[in-house]
Amino acid sequence: MRSVVYTKRGGMDAIDFLESSTPTPAPEEVLIEVHRAGINFADLMMRQGLYSPVPPFPFTPGYEISGVVKKLGQGVEGTGLIVGDRVVSLCGMGGYSEQIITPAERCFKLPESISFDAAAALPVTYLTAHHMLTYLGNFQQGDSILVHHAAGGVGTATAQLAKALGASKVFGTASANKAEFVRSLGMRFIDREIEDFVEVCKRETNGSGVHHALDPVGGKHMMRSYKALRSGGRLYAFGGSAAVKGSKRSILSALRMVLTTPKFNPFKMMNSNKAVFGVHMGTWKDEAVLKNQVTSLVGMLEDGCISPVVDKVFRFEEVAAAQQYLHDRKNRGKVLLDFSPRN
Numbered sequence: 001m002r003s004v005v006y007t008k009r010g011g012m013d014a015i016d017f018l019e020s021s022t023p024t025p026a027p028e029e030v031l032i033e034v035h036r037a038g039i040n041f042a043d044l045m046m047r048q049g050l051y052s053p054v055p056p057f058p059f060t061p062g063y064e065i066s067g068v069v070k071k072l073g074q075g076v077e078g079t080g081l082i083v084g085d086r087v088v089s090l091c092g093m094g095g096y097s098e099q100i101i102t103p104a105e106r107c108f109k110l111p112e113s114i115s116f117d118a119a120a121a122l123p124v125t126y127l128t129a130h131h132m133l134t135y136l137g138n139f140q141q142g143d144s145i146l147v148h149h150a151a152g153g154v155g156t157a158t159a160q161l162a163k164a165l166g167a168s169k170v171f172g173t174a175s176a177n178k179a180e181f182v183r184s185l186g187m188r189f190i191d192r193e194i195e196d197f198v199e200v201c202k203r204e205t206n207g208s209g210v211h212h213a214l215d216p217v218g219g220k221h222m223m224r225s226y227k228a229l230r231s232g233g234r235l236y237a238f239g240g241s242a243a244v245k246g247s248k249r250s251i252l253s254a255l256r257m258v259l260t261t262p263k264f265n266p267f268k269m270m271n272s273n274k275a276v277f278g279v280h281m282g283t284w285k286d287e288a289v290l291k292n293q294v295t296s297l298v299g300m301l302e303d304g305c306i307s308p309v310v311d312k313v314f315r316f317e318e319v320a321a322a323q324q325y326l327h328d329r330k331n332r333g334k335v336l337l338d339f340s341p342r343n
C-alpha cells in the first residue's frame with residue numbers, strides 16, 4: 001500500500017510517498033481500505049512544524065477518512081461492524097494512506113445514501129463546530145455567531161449547523177472573492193481585509209455583539225473576536241492560522257502570532273461576563289461525548305439537515321497541489337484526497 005509521508009518540517013519538498021505492506025489489525029482495531037481522506041488546515045501547519053501534538057517525522061498525516069472495512073481485529077466481531085461495511089472514521093492520524101488501521105470505536109457505519117466524499121468531509125469540521133456551539137457553548141435558538149475563514153471547511157460547516165440549530169445571524173469573514181459564496185450559505189459576509197468585523201457585529205446586533213465567536217486565527221485577531229462578543233458571549237480559541245505565511249515555514253509569522261495572542265485576565269472576563277474556551281479536537285479525551293456527536297452528525301447528514309460542501313477532490317499523488325490550493329486561499333468548502341483503488 002502507498003501512503004503520503006512528511007519526511008521533515010518544511011514546504012512541499014517535505015512531502016514524499018512510502019510503499020509498505022498491508023498492516024494487520026490488533027484487537028479492537030479494523031483495517032480500512034481508504035477511499036477519501038479529508039485535508040485540514042492543521043495538516044499544512046503540521047508539515048511546517050507549527051502544530052502540536054504530532055508524531056516525530058517521518059509520519060503520515062490525516063485526521064479523517066471514509067472507506068470500506070477490510071479486516072476485523074479480535075473482539076470487533078459482534079460490535080456491529082462487519083467486513084465490507086462502508087464507514088467514516090476519525091482516525092486521529094495516518095489517514096493519507098491507501099489503507100489504515102483504526103480503533104473500531106472510531107468507525108461509524110455509513111448509510112448507503114451517503115457518498116464517500118460527503119462522509120470524509122464531515123468528521124473534523126462539523127464535529128469541531130458542533131462541539132463548540134452545542135457541547136461547550138450551550139447554543140440557544142436565536143443566538144448569533146461570528147466565524148472566520150467562513151468559506152473554508154469549518155466555516156461552511158458552521159453556517160449549515162447554525163441554520164439547523166436556529167441561529168438568528170451568522171457573520172462570516174473571508175477574502176473578497178468569496179463574498180457571493182459566503183452569502184449563498186446564508187451568512188452576512190464581512191471582507192476580512194477592509195471591514196472592521198467588531199464594528200459590523202456590534203452595529204448589526206443593536207450594539208450588543210454576538211453570542212459566539214469562533215476564532216481560528218490567533219494573534220491580535222483573537223482579542224478583536226473577544227471584543228465582538230456581547231455580555232454572556234463565548235469565544236472559542238481553536239487555531240492559529242496567522243502563523244502561516246504561504247507554503248514555506250515562516251518562523252517570524254509563527255512567533256508574531258504567539259507573542260500577540262492575548263492573555264486573558266479572569267477579573268476582566270468576570271466583569272464583562274464573557275468566556276473563553278480553548279478547543280483542540282485532536283486532544284479531546286472523552287470518547288463517549290465524541291461518539292454521540294459524530295453519531296448525531298451522521299444522522300443530520302442522512303436527514304439532509306447538513307450537506308458538506310466539497311470543493312475539489314485531488315488524486316492522492318497530487319497532494320502537494322491540493323495543499324497549495326489551501327495555501328493560495330482558493331478553497332470554497334472542503335478539499336479531499338482520493339485514495340480509492342484503481343484497477
Ligand SMILES: NC(=O)c1ccc[n+]([C@@H]2O[C@H](COP(=O)([O-])OP(=O)(O)OC[C@H]3O[C@@H](n4cnc5c(N)ncnc54)[C@H](OP(=O)(O)O)[C@@H]3O)[C@@H](O)[C@H]2O)c1
Pocket residue numbers: 039040041042124125128148149150151152153154155173174175178192216217238239240241242243244245246279280281282326327328329330331333
Ligand atoms: N482546534 C481544532 O480542533 C480545530 C479543528 C478544525 C479546524 N481548526 C482550525 O480551523 C481553521 C479552519 O480549518 P479548515 O481545515 O476548515 O481550513 P479552511 O478554513 O478550509 O482553510 C483554508 C482557508 O483559510 C483562510 N486562511 C486564513 N489564514 C490563512 C493562511 N495563513 N493561509 C492560507 N489560508 C488562510 C483562507 O480563507 P480566506 O482567505 O477566505 O480567509 C483559506 O481559504 C484552521 O485554523 C484550523 O487549524 C481547528
